[in-house]
Amino acid sequence: MDIFSIFTLCGGLAFFLYGITIMSAGLEKIAGGRLERILKKMTSNPVKALIFGAGITAAVQSSSAVTVMLVGLVNSGIMKLSQAIGVIMGSNIGTTITAWILSLSGIQSTNFFIRLLKPESFSPIMALIGVILIMVAKSSKRKNVGSVLIGFAILMFGMEVMSDAMSPLAGMPEFQQVLTMFHNPVFGVFIGAVVTALIQSSAASIGILQALSMVGGMTYGMAIPIIMGQNIGTCISAILSCLSGVSTAAKRVAAVHVVFNIMGTIILLSAYYLAYSICKFTLHTTDISPFGIAVVHSIFNIVATIVLFPFTKLLEKIAIVTVPDKKDKNEFVILDDRLLLAPSFAIAECYRQSVKMAEMVEFNYINSTKMLKSYHKKKAEQIAANELKIDMYEDKLNSFMIKLSAKELTEEDNARISQLMLTIGDYERIGDHATYMLQIAEKLKDSEKKLSPVAIDELKIIVHSVSEIFFKSFDAYKTDNLQLAQEVEPLEAVIKKNIRKVKNYHIQRLKDGHCTPEVSFLFSDLLNDLRRIAAHCGNIATSVIQLHDSTIDKHEYNHRNKDEDSTFVSNYKSYKSRYSVSKDKSTESV
Numbered sequence: 129m130d131i132f133s134i135f136t137l138c139g140g141l142a143f144f145l146y147g148i149t150i151m152s153a154g155l156e157k158i159a160g161g162r163l164e165r166i167l168k169k170m171t172s173n174p175v176k177a178l179i180f181g182a183g184i185t186a187a188v189q190s191s192s193a194v195t196v197m198l199v200g201l202v203n204s205g206i207m208k209l210s211q212a213i214g215v216i217m218g219s220n221i222g223t224t225i226t227a228w229i230l231s232l233s234g235i236q237s238t239n240f241f242i243r244l245l246k247p248e249s250f251s252p253i254m255a256l257i258g259v260i261l262i263m264v265a266k267s268s269k270r271k272n273v274g275s276v277l278i279g280f281a282i283l284m285f286g287m288e289v290m291s292d293a294m295s296p297l298a299g300m301p302e303f304q305q306v307l308t309m310f311h312n313p314v315f316g317v318f319i320g321a322v323v324t325a326l327i328q329s330s331a332a333s334i335g336i337l338q339a340l341s342m343v344g345g346m347t348y349g350m351a352i353p354i355i356m357g358q359n360i361g362t363c364i365s366a367i368l369s370c371l372s373g374v375s376t377a378a379k380r381v382a383a384v385h386v387v388f389n390i391m392g393t394i395i396l397l398s399a400y401y402l403a404y405s406i407c408k409f410t411l412h413t414t415d416i417s418p419f420g421i422a423v424v425h426s427i428f429n430i431v432a433t434i435v436l437f438p439f440t441k442l443l444e445k446i447a448i449v450t451v452p453d454k455k456d457k458n459e460f461v462i463l464d465d466r467l468l469l470a471p472s473f474a475i476a477e478c479y480r481q482s483v484k485m486a487e488m489v490e491f492n493y494i495n496s497t498k499m500l501k502s503y504h505k506k507k508a509e510q511i512a513a514n515e516l517k518i519d520m521y522e523d524k525l526n527s528f529m530i531k532l533s534a535k536e537l538t539e540e541d542n543a544r545i546s547q548l549m550l551t552i553g554d555y556e557r558i559g560d561h562a563t564y565m566l567q568i569a570e571k572l573k574d575s576e577k578k579l580s581p582v583a584i585d586e587l588k589i590i591v592h593s594v595s596e597i598f599f600k601s602f603d604a605y606k607t608d609n610l611q612l613a614q615e616v617e618p619l620e621a622v623i624k625k626n627i628r629k630v631k632n633y634h635i636q637r638l639k640d641g642h643c644t645p646e647v648s649f650l651f652s653d654l655l656n657d658l659r660r661i662a663a664h665c666g667n668i669a670t671s672v673i674q675l676h677d678s679t680i681d682k683h684e685y686n687h688r689n690k691d692e693d694s695t696f697v698s699n700y701k702s703y704k705s706r707y708s709v710s711k712d713k714s715t716e717s718v
Contacts, residue, residue, distance in 0.1 A: 182219070185219040220429040491514060525548070594662050604668075
């Protein structure tokens with residue numbers, strides 16, 4: 129094998145790996161945020177987790193990516209180790225799809241229709257369709273389909289190049305001598321594991337083995353240990369992902385992956401050689417084809433899963449013993465960077481974490497308003513602790529989404545990230561205003577002056593209306609409810625108008641000398657905080673509306689002629705009637 133053939137082989141491998149990368153990225157985008165929703169439904173029990181693992185790996189064409197993502201999910205506390213075990217087993221089954229696709233390269237027939245199944249016959253057409261879709265299609269989904277088609281064509285071209293580069297090996301005595309080394313099953317397992325670990329892709333190592341099988345001289349007895357070793361080698365990605373500080377639970381995910389594949393190899397390889405020593409079947413010495421490799425790969429992973437699936441609890445215990453408990457330095461992780469491997473999935477998790485952040489803001493808002501009536505030190509401490517968490521969530525989520533926005537994303541994903549970043553900022557500011565309200569409550573508690581009954585009545589109306597707009601906008605955000613979001617704007621308009629009225633009434637009382645400046649300033653600051661909370665709720669609702677219609681401009685939407693909007697007018701009148709601020713008794717002292 130000359131130097132030119134070696135370069136050609138390396139080039140073919142490069143095309144192969146690049147094709148897998150493009151195809152996997154396109155498939156992941158097509159799957160999109162549905163993966164996150166499916167995850168919640170499909171990991172409720174081990175059987176569903178197994179099905180999900182097989183399905184998601186078949187979708188993204190990378191068991192390594194799925195396992196690394198599992199490490200990130202467990203590290204973030206999104207999944208438990210027990211849920212991840214089923215997904216790991218399923219991913220081993222799902223990854224066999226690649227071998228079946230690659231086995232098409234080994235088709236040999238003079239029949240026209242059978243030859244059409246050979247990738248070299250149809251992959252150029254797929255590449256052409258893919259290029260046309262990327263250049264012409266306006267829909268991002270069609271562009272993603274184009275990426276998948278191009279990725280597949282490049283992958284199969286790389287496979288063909290590797291096969292052609294290896295063809296001169298058939299007549300080389302040195303190559304035959306090397307093949308004799310593979311009669312040792314331990315050596316075969318070792319080579320399969322090492323090669324897969326080096327290139328960090330079981331699909332690529334299976335492709336190399338299938339290309340090598342087309343040269344001739346590779347038997348089932350040689351290939352079976354190599355295939356089993358490749359399954360062990362694919363664990364390297366999960367192991368490497370745990371080298372940087374992750375939780376103990378995340379390290380156990382990698383441990384389960386390694387233990388599962390090693391145990392599967394030991395059990396099935398021992399069973400195979402025991403059967404061969406008894407029966408001496410001819411299959412052992414029969415030349416293997418790319419199709420045969422796909423069959424062996426599938427049988428090994430399916431049988432290993434069937435054998436070990438009843439022992440998921442045992443695998444979990446082995447992982448716990450292998451990676452003992454210790455105090456994690458990285459104990460609290462909001463979103464693990466490993467989730468960046470699946471951008472659409474990561475965006476869905478960002479949304480989930482933003483809802484958790486909003487729930488903390490909700491707690492602070494509710495209790496800060498209660499503090500105005502009756503101050504409790506313990507609740508005040510909880511609000512202060514929550515505020516620190518809210519700030520941390522905003523910082524972590526924004527940092528993560530900046531990294532996420534650097535990825536190749538669909539238009540929908542980019543729009544979602546923009547909405548999330550704006551909404552997170554709004555919730556953080558609402559949390560700040562809730563803290564300011566707490567500080568006002570503390571000052572009122574320490575002050576000898578109290579708010580008058582009329583001021584309290586006015587404040588009650590404003591607080592009730594602001595509470596409604598908060599809950600309405602939060603529900604619209606949580607459920608992506610367009611109708612609820614559209615009900616927020618008229619309520620915000622009523623709140624702003626009522627606050628202006630109350631301020632005017634209050635200024636009049638101040639001029640008439642019916643209130644003291646000290647308490648007056650606190651009352652005015654309180655109204656400003658409530659007005660700003662309502663405005664941020666309006667922003668959140670508008671972002672929900674924009675997500676449903678990306679053509680809407682926020683400035684134009686807010687400044688449109690609302691008198692022509694019958695729904696707005698109807699809701700405005702309803703809110704105005706419900707939250708009416710009376711001028712009666714407005715001259716009473718504060």
